[in-house]
Amino acid sequence: MAGALGMCVPLMAAVLPEDRADAMYHSYSGGGLEVNGPSILARKSIGKHVSVWGNYYVDSITSATIDVVTSASQYTEERTEQTLGADYLHDNTTMSLSYTSSIENDFDAKAMNFSISQLMFGDLTTVTLGYARGWDIITATGSPNFEEEANRQKYKLGLSQVFSKNLLMDLSFETITDEGYLNNPYRSVRYLVDPTSYATEGEVYPNTRTSHAAAVRALYYLPYRAAIRTEVRGYTDTWGINGVMAELGYIHPTKNGWTFEGSYRVYSQDSASFYSDLFNAPNEFIYRARDKELSAYSTQTIGFGASYEFKKHGWGFIDKGSANIFYNHIQIDYENFRDLRVTGVTPGTEPLYSLQANVLRLFISVWY
Amino acid sequence: MRRLFAVIVLMLLLSGCGIQPWVKPYERANLADPIMSFSRDPVASAYINHVFEAREGARGAEGGAGGGCGCN
Numbered sequence: 108m109a110g111a112l113g114m115c116v117p118l119m120a121a122v123l124p125e126d127r128a129d130a131m132y133h134s135y136s137g138g139g140l141e142v143n144g145p146s147i148l149a150r151k152s153i154g155k156h157v158s159v160w161g162n163y164y165v166d167s168i169t170s171a172t173i174d175v176v177t178s179a180s181q182y183t184e185e186r187t188e189q190t191l192g193a194d195y196l197h198d199n200t201t202m203s204l205s206y207t208s209s210i211e212n213d214f215d216a217k218a219m220n221f222s223i224s225q226l227m228f229g230d231l232t233t234v235t236l237g238y239a240r241g242w243d244i245i246t247a248t249g250s251p252n253f254e255e256e257a258n259r260q261k262y263k264l265g266l267s268q269v270f271s272k273n274l275l276m277d278l279s280f281e282t283i284t285d286e287g288y289l290n291n292p293y294r295s296v297r298y299l300v301d302p303t304s305y306a307t308e309g310e311v312y313p314n315t316r317t318s319h320a321a322a323v324r325a326l327y328y329l330p331y332r333a334a335i336r337t338e339v340r341g342y343t344d345t346w347g348i349n350g351v352m353a354e355l356g357y358i359h360p361t362k363n364g365w366t367f368e369g370s371y372r373v374y375s376q377d378s379a380s381f382y383s384d385l386f387n388a389p390n391e392f393i394y395r396a397r398d399k400e401l402s403a404y405s406t407q408t409i410g411f412g413a414s415y416e417f418k419k420h421g422w423g424f425i426d427k428g429s430a431n432i433f434y435n436h437i438q439i440d441y442e443n444f445r446d447l448r449v450t451g452v453t454p455g456t457e458p459l460y461s462l463q464a465n466v467l468r469l470f471i472s473v474w475y
Numbered sequence: 476m477r478r479l480f481a482v483i484v485l486m487l488l489l490s491g492c493g494i495q496p497w498v499k500p501y502e503r504a505n506l507a508d509p510i511m512s513f514s515r516d517p518v519a520s521a522y523i524n525h526v527f528e529a530r531e532g533a534r535g536a537e538g539g540a541g542g543g544c545g546c547n
Binding site for chain 2: 135
């Protein structure tokens with residue numbers, strides 16, 4: 108049927124991604140956590156059917172988060188992630204394969220990604236199916252005999268649709284299953300010893316987690332040269348977390364090579380069923396967690412970006428380039444995670460915790 | 476039965492030929508503009524997706540260029 112359609116409609120065949128290279132400096136600062144480093148991404152086509160790419164990414168981490176200052180001492184570490192990938196284009200079908208390795212002193216992750224995209228119905232519809240598999244090895248600094256594993260699988264379905272000459276929509280679903288050691292080996296929960304004091308014990312998570320996420324995105328070209336971007340995403344998992352995210356963005360290019368962007372994003376989630384800020388007794392439940400990312404909270408993010416396109420008519424082997432700066436400010440308000448830096452009060456009455464983070468991306472891109 | 480099957484196949488093929496893209500190739504100038512991309516700069520969108528994934532319980536269906544390291 109698709110073949111029949113292919114013969115009947117005027118086609119503009121699918122194309123490989125553009126040859127380009129990006130060099131980025133990234134920085135995250137908030138809640139006592141400082142993470143920065145480079146990310147280098149380069150892509151080059153080989154002939155008309157194959158495009159290969161590679162990414163080298165580093166996180167240099169200095170952590171004095173609330174978890175760290177209330178239970179341990181500040182630490183620094185580094186995570187290096189390397190990815191190699193290839194895309195193969197045949198008519199309107201693109202097959203993509205990539206391999207990622209992420210290494211830090213106590214966490215080693217490897218992952219394979221495969222996806223296949225088919226452009227159909229006169230280039231108005233793209234269907235994408237994806238599968239990824241990940242293998243993690245978790246160790247713990249200071250515990251030489253500790254080593255655990257976790258395996259992850261991801262199933263993705265995407266549908267991109269041109270609705271009009273100004274409207275593009277994208278629908279995506281993803282199911283992720285994790286199996287193995289899903290705890291953080293350093294984190295603990297707290298429980299009441301008596302009405303005025305508490306003690307701590309290790310977290311215990313289930314050994315499996317399955318999540319489902321669905322997202323709808325839209326891009327609309329305005330009557331003048333600018334675009335509005337919207338996204339709504341829903342999330343649910345077997346740990347009892349339900350989340351919803353919505354984002355609105357505006358992109359405005361100017362005639363002299365600048366593109367400005369602004370965005371506002373909100374997110375909120377329930378807590379996991381085995382989360383508690385303060386348990387009533389040791390070993391109160393089989394599973395227990397006090398990870399603030401498993402608590403109930405809401406997040407607001409504003410973002411600004413500016414890009415300047417240079418050498419638009421080429422320079423040597425370079426077709427064009429751009430210099431870019433993107434800044435995001437994140438505000439997270441926790442609803443049942445309390446600030447244990449405040450002492451001298453009855454356990455469970457400490458003020459609720461909140462954090463603000465600033466995220467910076469500075470990068471240069473060249474097309475060749 | 477065989478004739479009915481042939482008629483159905485023929486109808487499907489004809490209806491397939493009857494479907495024309497309602498946005499013609501010459502009407503796609505706006506859609507081809509770089510600002511009409513969900514992931515205009517893959518290096519930047521992969522990073523911000525990673526930041527949100529690390530800070531939020533939800534994961535998956537991020538769209539754009541996902542890193543897929545599988546790490547928490």
